[in-house]
Amino acid sequence: MAPVTYGIAIFPSKDVQDVANSYRMRYDPRYSLIPPHITLKEQFQASEGEIEEIAAACKKIANEMEPFDIEINRVSSFSPATHTVYLKVEANRSLIHLNEKMHEEPFPVEREHKFVPHITISQELSEDEHSDVYGSLRLSKFELSDTIDRFQLLYQLDDGSWTVYETFKFDKE
Template sequence: MSKLKYGIAIFPSKEIQDVANSYRMRYDPRYNKIPPHITLKERFEASKEEINEIAEELNKIASEVQPFEIEINKVSSFSPVTNTVYLKVEPHDQLSLLNDKMNEGVFPESQQYAFVPHITISQDLSEDEHSDVYGSMRMLTFDLKDTVDRFQLLYQLEDGAWTVFETFKLGK
């Protein structure tokens, strides 16, 4: 029985996606594989049975968490770990709670790094390109706000693109 690759993410408002895409088009080679997003759970593999159990758990988690506001004010970088530049989502208890709940119980262990809410705008660049992009962008300020009221369970297609498997609305 083959397993698919899944991930869990929040897709922000069109306004925030447009801002992110204005950079991603130039600096992110995976731009066309997935829209701008905040990863709640990194990719993991699951069978059809496992994903049904996970989806049930996600329904429960979604019902226990109320919609909340996020804010983005600046870019940051994961350098030197990876040459990734991202829109920094300000820390929020609800985001951390969602991430925690998605890495316990029925969920497969897939978290490689500490949870840092972000929207990637450049990745897989050379050291020099990364320095240029981050150097020119880290002085920019943003005033982006959004209400998060849902998250998506995604799966990966054979061409590497991601598509929504199921959407979960927050709150009762």
Template structure:
């Protein structure tokens, strides 16, 4: 089965992002707004037990992560994805690095660029127009995240939460 690990921001921020994703992201219905902490990977039942045990240890030792969104940016010219830039910080980088270690170790397809996707799969012309429009928004936002999720992919391509892991000191609600 195919799995991934992500951080979901607050509902308030998700609603704001979804107001753009509905229009600009064809993957809008497949997964809520998120920060990918570990790219998709394959695992079977036996591997999953070891992976979950490892993730539990990582979560128990990791501090809650502060995210600061500072601007709209793009991965152009690599691909036409427009996103909210999440400033990288030591807690976020450490969490990412730990989730590429131990039983989760494998080559990373991209450098870690924490972000929340606003839109993707644009033509070059459309990308340029939408990016310039969205760059005019005041999108500064900060919040502290106290959990992350192990997700799995369904047959229709959508992602759903398999398990939630609370970071050390995270709330228990």
């Protein structure tokens, strides 16, 4: 059996998702493939045996985590590397810790990009479209906050969409 593509992400509350989706519907061609999220671990391939070990590691990490708050106050862009505009999630110790744990054994340890906590709101736009969207949104103030108490192990379907394999709720008492 061929390896499956997995990823690990945090899905914020409905309120935060609604704000992100208000832009994504217009500016993100991948809108229908996955809800707004914060990527903790970029996509990776794993066999059935490997994913069982990774799921067990996710459970252990979640059991050691306490819920934590995130803040989103502005948009930013990955330009010139890509024409992606995103809601910037302010980095905090818990979020960075969670991301670092996802890059230790048994997880694949390689990283394609430095961890920049964010929720994508536009991508794959032309340079002019990106300039217009980013130019207007970067003047906007966002005052979003959320409490994070879980993360999801996801897998990619044949049509490119993502679905939850398992949810890991934080359990530190």
